[in-house]
Amino acid sequence: MAKIIECIPNFSEGQDQAIIEGLVTVAKGVPGVTLLDYSSDASHNRSVFTLVGDVEGIQEAAFQLVKFASEKIDMTKHHGEHPRMGATDVVPFVPIKDVTVAECVEVSKNVAERINHELSIPIFLYEDSAQKPDRVNLARIRKGQFEGMTEKLKQPEWAPDYGEAKIHPTAGVTAVGARMPLVAFNVNLDTDNIDIANKIAKIVRGSSGGFKYCKGIGVMLEDRNIAQVSMNMVNYEGTPLYRVVETIRFEAKRYGVNIIGSEVIGLTPAKALIDSAEYYLQIEAFDYGKQVLENHLLN
Amino acid sequence: MAKIIECIPNFSEGQDQAIIEGLVTVAKGVPGVTLLDYSSDASHNRSVFTLVGDVEGIQEAAFQLVKFASEKIDMTKHHGEHPRMGATDVVPFVPIKDVTVAECVEVSKNVAERINHELSIPIFLYEDSAQKPDRVNLARIRKGQFEGMTEKLKQPEWAPDYGEAKIHPTAGVTAVGARMPLVAFNVNLDTDNIDIANKIAKIVRGSSGGFKYCKGIGVMLEDRNIAQVSMNMVNYEGTPLYRVVETIRFEAKRYGVNIIGSEVIGLTPAKALIDSAEYYLQIEAFDYGKQVLENHLLN
Structure with missing residues (x-):
């Protein structure tokens, strides 16, 4: 290959x-x-x-x-x-x-x-x-x-x-x-309070004590009137997507706020999402390189 | 392409x-x-x-x-x-x-x-x-x-x-x-009671009233002394993996039984797992063909 x-x-x-x-x-x-x-x-x-x-x-x-x-x-x-x-x-x-x-x-x-x-x-x-x-x-x-x-x-x-x-x-x-591939990944909250998105962004981003390979800010989606944690995942193997989602989930709970959706902007490597599927489906001993069919087609 | x-x-x-x-x-x-x-x-x-x-x-x-x-x-x-x-x-x-x-x-x-x-x-x-x-x-x-x-x-x-x-x-x-690609997918339970795995397999498989594109039986993993719901997912778009996992989860609860892991046997198309990542991460409006980088490399 x-x-x-x-x-x-x-x-x-x-x-x-x-x-x-x-x-x-x-x-x-x-x-x-x-x-x-x-x-x-x-x-x-x-x-x-x-x-x-x-x-x-x-x-x-x-x-x-x-x-x-x-x-x-x-x-x-x-x-x-x-x-x-x-x-x-x-x-x-x-x-x-x-x-x-x-x-x-x-x-x-x-x-x-x-x-x-x-x-x-x-x-x-x-x-x-x-x-x-x-x-x-x-x-x-x-x-x-x-x-x-x-x-x-x-x-x-x-x-x-x-x-x-x-x-x-x-x-x-x-x-x-x-650099590692970057995944632009945003999590939407059921609140119009941008302070909450900002507080959570500060918790998950590496620069302020959160996950090393996550950058994040709070932004307001004016057209939907909801606040968003907008992130760049700069190394999805070091900081997997599911881990920031679950952290945002339990941090948002403190404010009675829930996740209502997320967005992947532009391109993502398949593995960034498959790593999260492995976590949630609890797949044991999955070999990404060997078990994903498409990996045998790329050459 | x-x-x-x-x-x-x-x-x-x-x-x-x-x-x-x-x-x-x-x-x-x-x-x-x-x-x-x-x-x-x-x-x-x-x-x-x-x-x-x-x-x-x-x-x-x-x-x-x-x-x-x-x-x-x-x-x-x-x-x-x-x-x-x-x-x-x-x-x-x-x-x-x-x-x-x-x-x-x-x-x-x-x-x-x-x-x-x-x-x-x-x-x-x-x-x-x-x-x-x-x-x-x-x-x-x-x-x-x-x-x-x-x-x-x-x-x-x-x-x-x-x-x-x-x-x-x-x-x-x-x-x-x-036929559609087949994904061999097994879910492991924290019980040594194969009757429970058999009952759950009957619930999720299409032939007995469950999900149309799921075939399943209960099997005993003798070396681990646990029961397993062993499935063939014959159309992962018609019956996504996460849906059978969550169904197995809530059906197993009735017996006080939990999912302890799952297995993908052999090859799987990337999309079968990415569909489940989309569900759990709550990704809005994801375009698999366009947004997964590897899809642009296959030709």
Whole structure:
């Protein structure tokens, strides 16, 4: 069975259709790679591409996309609502099949080195590829954005992982890294009190003492007049979905509040849901790789 | 995305390695088809092959396997514990991806016609391909076994669906049909009283008034000294796994008995488990085809 890696590069262009279509053409032109999805947001002025491929193909595709973006996108003229620091802002690699996060870290380093070597764009390694604890979090790396990067890189603690302390004049700086697949998962409560959703989000998220691989905030769903615990599950093996659901359930009870539903936003690996089925159905000794039929069909 | 069909032919040979390996060679030689698994049981004197492939490939592979079996297996000399009526006893086709049961019924008819036309083996269509209600159930078709088929086929109500009322002298009779994927699913109880497992099995199985697509019996797990409700879920969309688990749970309570675990035996489609995750996690408006990442990788 072949190894499959996902790559979700974010580009600082969400308006110019010629450039976006150019990126699509580049992505589709690399053997061993499939472009699963791409979406652009004009007000963010940003596009997100989702590709999957084998180890060689995904590295080539990532590099060629970054190269094309560096030739077509001028950050000195970029405006958009979303924080950004480079023509290609961030390039995460995600293990999908028969591949570990550690292998994706290696892939991220290969691509980072090549981008810097051939295109002279300085690179920060982030998430599981980070070389220092304060580079795990993309928001910390990106703080100051494109306009602030010239000065930021001169600080010794913000010397890039690849390249000199000097931004690319038009393509800026890019973050490259490996991470587990992310599942965007929201739990809806039968209350219109957002304070309750906020309190529960604080309980389940890792940053305030909850589950290590859960990020969460309370949000109000205005159209339904209900409060929601909105989460990013950044490692569904380390923090399974059922565990936050059951925790939200017993914490909400304190307020006489119940769970009325949940939402998975966008894509999820099958295993993130099957792990929860295993828990609730109490399945003994289930072997995901061997017993799920579809795993024998992917190659 | 390509359509994927599974085929699980059962052959009346579980001892002669040369014949079994010959079947393996045939299966592996058909383009567009992958042999996922095969297993032989010497006391049953029977082998079960599991193949997946595209619509053309799976039909060709099924035919070539039946042809090889008809040339190598002599039913007049066959002995084994498992009921059987042909060198190839039964050939089910199962929809796996982007294909309906109705399309698998068409596939089964194509293969049935070709087997009869080229090999002169009479065919019964069974399960979802059955042309009469009393031919849905394989056990009813097979009753009398190979030795009784010569007389059985002479009865007007048991005229084959393809071919004359005359068995193939050495290859006997074969059943061909389409069905949903089957999930072998057992629920373990914290009691050593098999009567309770039997009573609950009777409640959940369709044949005695329970769920239409559930077959079940009570069995004793001697090594663990616990009783089990052992089930075949013959259509996990019609009767989801969580529904029988929750029913078993509330029926067992009457006896002060609890569920201590469950088992999935062998392969299961991912969707059979994800449907249950959706229920327990209360996921709203989940789109299995679009939101499960792996579904975009299969082609």
